[in-house]
Amino acid sequence: MDYLDQLEAEAIYILREVAxxxxxxxxxxxxxxxxxxxxxxxxxxxxxxxxxxxLVHIDTGHNFPETIAFRDELIAKxxxxxxxxxVQDSIDAGKVIEQKGKNASRNALQTVTLxxxxxxxxxxxxxxxxxxDEEKARAKERIFSVRDEFxxxxxxxxxxxxxxxxxxxxxxxxxxxxFPISNWTELDVWNYIRRENIKLPSxxxxxxxxxxxxxxxxxxxxxxxxxxxxxxxxxxxxRFRTVGDMTCTAAVLxxxxxxxxxxxxxxxSKISERGARMDDKVSEAAMEDRKKGGYF
Amino acid sequence: MxxxxxxxxxxxxxxxxxxxxxxxxxxxxxxxxxxxxxxRANRKNNDGTIDLAILxxxxxxxxxxxxxxxxxxxxxxxxxxxxxxxDAPGHIQYTRNMVTGASNADLAIILIDARKGVIEQTRRxxxxxxxxxxxxxxxxxxxxxxxxxxxxxxDKIKTDYELLTGNLNIGQIDYIPVSALKGDNIVxxxxxxxxxxxxxxxxxxxxxxxxxxxTDKQQARFPVxxxxxxxxxxxxxxxxxxxxxxxxxFKVGDRVVALPSGFSxxxxxxxxxxEELSVAENGASVTIHLAEDIDISRGDMLVKEDEQxxxxxxxxxxxxxxxxxxxxxxxxxxxQHHGKTTKVKVQDVIYRINVDTLEKASSDHxxxxxxxxxxxxxxxxxxxxxxxxxxxxxxAILIDxxxxxxxxxxMITKSE
Numbered sequence: 001m002d003y004l005d006q007l008e009a010e011a012i013y014i015l016r017e018v019a020x021x022x023x024x025x026x027x028x029x030x031x032x033x034x035x036x037x038x039x040x041x042x043x044x045x046x047x048x049x050x051x052x053x054x055l056v057h058i059d060t061g062h063n064f065p066e067t068i069a070f071r072d073e074l075i076a077k078x079x080x081x082x083x084x085x086x087v088q089d090s091i092d093a094g095k096v097i098e099q100k101g102k103n104a105s106r107n108a109l110q111t112v113t114l115x116x117x118x119x120x121x122x123x124x125x126x127x128x129x130x131x132x133d134e135e136k137a138r139a140k141e142r143i144f145s146v147r148d149e150f151x152x153x154x155x156x157x158x159x160x161x162x163x164x165x166x167x168x169x170x171x172x173x174x175x176x177x178x179f180p181i182s183n184w185t186e187l188d189v190w191n192y193i194r195r196e197n198i199k200l201p202s203x204x205x206x207x208x209x210x211x212x213x214x215x216x217x218x219x220x221x222x223x224x225x226x227x228x229x230x231x232x233x234x235x236x237x238x239r240f241r242t243v244g245d246m247t248c249t250a251a252v253l254x255x256x257x258x259x260x261x262x263x264x265x266x267x268x269s270k271i272s273e274r275g276a277r278m279d280d281k282v283s284e285a286a287m288e289d290r291k292k293g294g295y296f
Numbered sequence: 297m298x299x300x301x302x303x304x305x306x307x308x309x310x311x312x313x314x315x316x317x318x319x320x321x322x323x324x325x326x327x328x329x330x331x332x333x334x335x336r337a338n339r340k341n342n343d344g345t346i347d348l349a350i351l352x353x354x355x356x357x358x359x360x361x362x363x364x365x366x367x368x369x370x371x372x373x374x375x376x377x378x379x380x381x382x383d384a385p386g387h388i389q390y391t392r393n394m395v396t397g398a399s400n401a402d403l404a405i406i407l408i409d410a411r412k413g414v415i416e417q418t419r420r421x422x423x424x425x426x427x428x429x430x431x432x433x434x435x436x437x438x439x440x441x442x443x444x445x446x447x448x449x450x451d452k453i454k455t456d457y458e459l460l461t462g463n464l465n466i467g468q469i470d471y472i473p474v475s476a477l478k479g480d481n482i483v484x485x486x487x488x489x490x491x492x493x494x495x496x497x498x499x500x501x502x503x504x505x506x507x508x509x510x511t512d513k514q515q516a517r518f519p520v521x522x523x524x525x526x527x528x529x530x531x532x533x534x535x536x537x538x539x540x541x542x543x544x545x546f547k548v549g550d551r552v553v554a555l556p557s558g559f560s561x562x563x564x565x566x567x568x569x570x571e572e573l574s575v576a577e578n579g580a581s582v583t584i585h586l587a588e589d590i591d592i593s594r595g596d597m598l599v600k601e602d603e604q605x606x607x608x609x610x611x612x613x614x615x616x617x618x619x620x621x622x623x624x625x626x627x628x629x630x631x632q633h634h635g636k637t638t639k640v641k642v643q644d645v646i647y648r649i650n651v652d653t654l655e656k657a658s659s660d661h662x663x664x665x666x667x668x669x670x671x672x673x674x675x676x677x678x679x680x681x682x683x684x685x686x687x688x689x690x691x692a693i694l695i696d697x698x699x700x701x702x703x704x705x706x707m708i709t710k711s712e
Contacts, residue, residue, distance in 0.1 A: 044581075162702075
């Protein structure tokens with residue numbers, strides 16, 4: 001078997017285990033390429049039946065408009081249920097406080113909205129598109145990763161995970177985060193997207209837009225970035241390698257418009273994918289700390 | 297392009313982290329921002345080169361508390377192959393960690409320090425490799441630079457290792473003299489070791505035949521994970537059994553039996569999403585349709601009529617205990633065997649093994665990292681194969697229903 005077939009078969013197997021083992025699973029959908037790939041894999045796993053789970057999007061309110069438009073089109077085409085948890089609702093309810101200043105971001109706030117959404121719907125398993133090659137905390141996380149009733153990940157108390165036997169047994173109030181594409185790399189995802197001809201939001205491909213430079217990174221010149229007279233707005237040809245919130249996702253200068261060019265660009269790139277994520281630059285253990293707090 | 301999954305066995309002292317770091321670094325798998333983070337951490341070797349071991353360094357929780365969290369996975373690829381390394385660090389919990397990492401490995405790298413030679417730890421690691429039935433072993437004799445690249449040292453270790461593994465069931469063993477620190481024989485053949493004319497470590501990993509001889513002989517197994525029943529007007533009678541082939545292959549027209557019920561039928565259609573297939577190969581996730589409507593649900597298994605596994609409530613298994621709380625003979629544990637979960641109880645302890653001396657003793661205490669052989673009785677019948685002939689259908693876990701933890705790995709050997 002070719003490696004992409006192996007990775008695909010493994011991911012489908014994991015998705016079907018979720019369906020078989022849990023009462024109320026959900027698929028966390030960010031609008032990024034990894035979660036779009038998950039949706040494609042779910043179609044392979046469950047069609048012509050319906051998905052045994054809804055899609056859940058945690059909307060920071062600072063998303064790229066292209067991502068939201070893409071999401072709505074995809075949902076309409078799939079005919080599956082979408083549940084949206086709004087960070088704005090958490091702010092309005094006084095559960096979180098909006099950060100102030102130039103580098104303000106809602107990225108950290110979405111953990112609260114995520115945990116509230118999980119609790120409100122009683123989800124016992126949440127499927128996510130995280131990959132182990134992204135970051136060293138993720139390199140040690142299980143495919144079935146148990147979170148306690150506070151949503152926390154405890155790296156010291158992970159269950160041994162052997163062969164393809166996934167232990168999804170939990171107590172009430174706990175939930176399991178499931179990562180079907182744990183063993184995929186960034187390049188694997190792109191090669192698979194090319195092979196399967198999966199559609200993606202336009203911002204992954206080279207386009208011209210207004211950008212500003214913040215902390216050495218090119219950021220889309222959006223109103224959420226609190227642009228002032230010190231910021232120089234430039235019109236540049238860019239694309240995004242990951243798609244998160246506009247306040248924490250940096251662009252790269254790129255002419256790569258076709259998927260073949262993007263794959264070549266990634267092959268030659270000497271910067272890792274998460275190098276363009278401001279949220280990981282906070283400290284060496286930034287991802288580990290967020291995961292312990294209940295992040296994706 | 298294919299995929300090789302391997303595990304590295306050895307402690308920090310053997311230079312394991314340096315070896316993995318060197319492989320990643322020399323295959324250009326370390327990116328600039330990751331290198332920059334390493335440089336910021338400012339850890340250097342005595343000769344001023346960067347300390348590659350940091351590439352496999354653990355989490356903050358591990359650094360602060362001086363503990364190790366079992367397995368970390370590393371990914372790299374060359375023009376020829378993709379690789380997944382299961383890096384299982386740690387001293388105290390090593391058995392548990394290594395068993396976990398080894399469960400999915402095609403190959404094990406056993407590191408031996410050239411200065412120390414074959415030691416007790418080497419024996420323990422090699423025993424675990426044979427217990428988990430990893431088909432290929434590569435012995436890397438490391439730190440050759442510290443013994444002046446002496447051929448006699450390498451030859452002695454090779455002889456000692458052959459002696460040590462004489463009684464173990466390991467398919468293929470190869471040997472490479474290396475220095476991870478200096479990069480000798482890691483990516484290219486080292487001029488410092490002219491007496492060795494074999495491949496470099498990377499060259500070996502890129503070309504070694506992933507041991508398929510087992511796979512060829514395996515019988516066809518298809519555990520059902522999920523039944524697809526759209527129940528819509530146009531797909532009213534659609535009933536597809538979703539699962540993954542874990543041995544052999546199935547094709548349209550094959551006569552099959554559903555276990556444990558024993559009802560038989562034939563395969564009408566194999567599909568994946570909207571694509572129709574004539575064959576489902578080993579490892580493929582597919583949906584199978586049968587000619588007759590028979591009662592099949594999650595946890596059942598389809599097999600070929602003329603290739604049936606053992607079906608029994610009594611079975612023996614090599615067991616590795618993985619929990620800090622020891623095996624409680626009065627408790628009924630849950631056994632999970634792919635999609636099937638059933639209650640089990642201990643019928644008889646056959647022996648416990650000392651992993652350092654490999655001596656068998658009769659003991660009723662199974663604590664963390666203890667290994668032995670136990671006879672179990674299960675509430676429902678299991679349809680299984682011997683672990684050595686089909687890992688996926690002979691491997692199972694025990695779960696403690698009181699706290700839901702995975703407490704043991706079972707390699708099923710036979711029924712009585």
